[in-house]
Amino acid sequence: MSNDPNRYYEDIPVGVQRELGSHLVTRDEIIRFATEWDPQPFHIDEDAAQSSVFGGLTASSCHTYAISSLIFSRSPGKIATAAMLGLELQFPTAVRPEDVLTLHDLCTDQRLSSSRPGHGVVSSRTTLTNQNGEDVFVMTSSYLVRCRRAAD
Numbered sequence: 001m002s003n004d005p006n007r008y009y010e011d012i013p014v015g016v017q018r019e020l021g022s023h024l025v026t027r028d029e030i031i032r033f034a035t036e037w038d039p040q041p042f043h044i045d046e047d048a049a050q051s052s053v054f055g056g057l058t059a060s061s062c063h064t065y066a067i068s069s070l071i072f073s074r075s076p077g078k079i080a081t082a083a084m085l086g087l088e089l090q091f092p093t094a095v096r097p098e099d100v101l102t103l104h105d106l107c108t109d110q111r112l113s114s115s116r117p118g119h120g121v122v123s124s125r126t127t128l129t130n131q132n133g134e135d136v137f138v139m140t141s142s143y144l145v146r147c148r149r150a151a152d
Contacts, residue, residue, distance in 0.1 A: 006077075006078055006079070006080040006146075007077045007078065007079045007080065008079075008080050008145065008146055008147055008148035009080075009110065009112075009119070009120035009122065009145045009146065009147045009148065010147060010148045011077075011148070012079065012107050012110060012122055012145065013107060014107050014108065014109060014110055015106070015107070015108075016106070016107060017104055017105065017106040018075075018104065018105050018106075019102060019103070019104055020071055020072060020075035020103040020104065020105055021071040021074055021075050021102070021103055022071070022100055022101060022102040022103070023067050023070065023071055023100070023101050024098070024099075024100050024101075025059055025067065025095055025096070025097060025098065025099045025100075025101060026097060026098070027057060027097035027098075029059075029063075030043060030057055030058070030059045030060075030063065030095075030097060031043070031044050031057075033059070033060065033062075033063040033066070034059075034060050034063065037060070037062050037063070038060035038061075038062050038063065040060065042054050042057070042058055043057070043058060043059065043060045043063075054094050056096065057096065057097055058094040058095060058096060059094075059095035059096075061089070061091050063095070064091060064095050064101075064128065064136060064137050065089065065137065065139075067095075067101055067128065067137075068103055068126065068128050068137055068139070071101075071103040071128075072103060072105075072126075075103075079122075079143075079145060080145055080146040081143050081144070081145055081146075082116075082119055082143075082144040082145065082146055083143065083144040084141065084143050084144075085121065085141075085142045085143055085144060086141065086142050087139055087140065087141035087142075088139065088140045088141075089137070089138070089139050090137070090138040090139075091136065091137055091138075092134075092135050092136065092138065093130065093134045093135060093136045094136070095130070095136050095137075096130075099130045099131060099136070100130065100131045101128045101129065101130055101136060101137075102128065102129050103126065103127070103128050104126065104127050104128075104129065105124055105125075105126045106124060106125045106126075106127075107122055107123070107124050108123045108124055108125050108140075109122075109123040110122045110123065112147075113144065116144060118146065118147050118149070119144050119145060119146055119147060120144075120145050120147055121142055121143070121144060121145075122142065122143055122145050123140070123141070123142045124140070124141055124142075124143075125138070125139070125140050126138070126139040126140075126141065127139075
């Protein structure tokens with residue numbers, strides 16, 4: 001038995017959802033991230049944010065995606081991903097200061113690659129939900145994953 005911590009194609013069951021971790025979003029984090037990467041008034045200025053369509057300070061979509069990436073990178077059992085093949089992002093609910101976001105991942109489909117021996121294609125639905133159970137981020141994606149037998 002190998003001590004390899006990776007999760008390979010064979011280790012990703014269709015229909016099983018995993019909770020990968022959580023993150024507390026702070027006011028200072030929202031402003032700091034947006035100041036550097038997405039300096040829109042409703043992300044960096046609380047007065048401007050009050051008169052925006054959001055009615056208050058919100059995290060940028062870039063920040064929200066980065067939070068999902070951070071949680072994913074810290075979760076146990078890294079997937080042996082070879083390449084991202086495609087993704088679609090949605091941001092149905094704004095992220096607010098003091099939201100606690102939890103990342104869930106659900107494998108929706110998988111198949112062996114016909115063009116890349118030793119690899120499989122995995123499709124998934126990844127969601128970040130806030131403490132109220134509302135989706136703040138939904139990503140549907142497909143990616144190329146190494147097969148265990150190819151790694152041995």
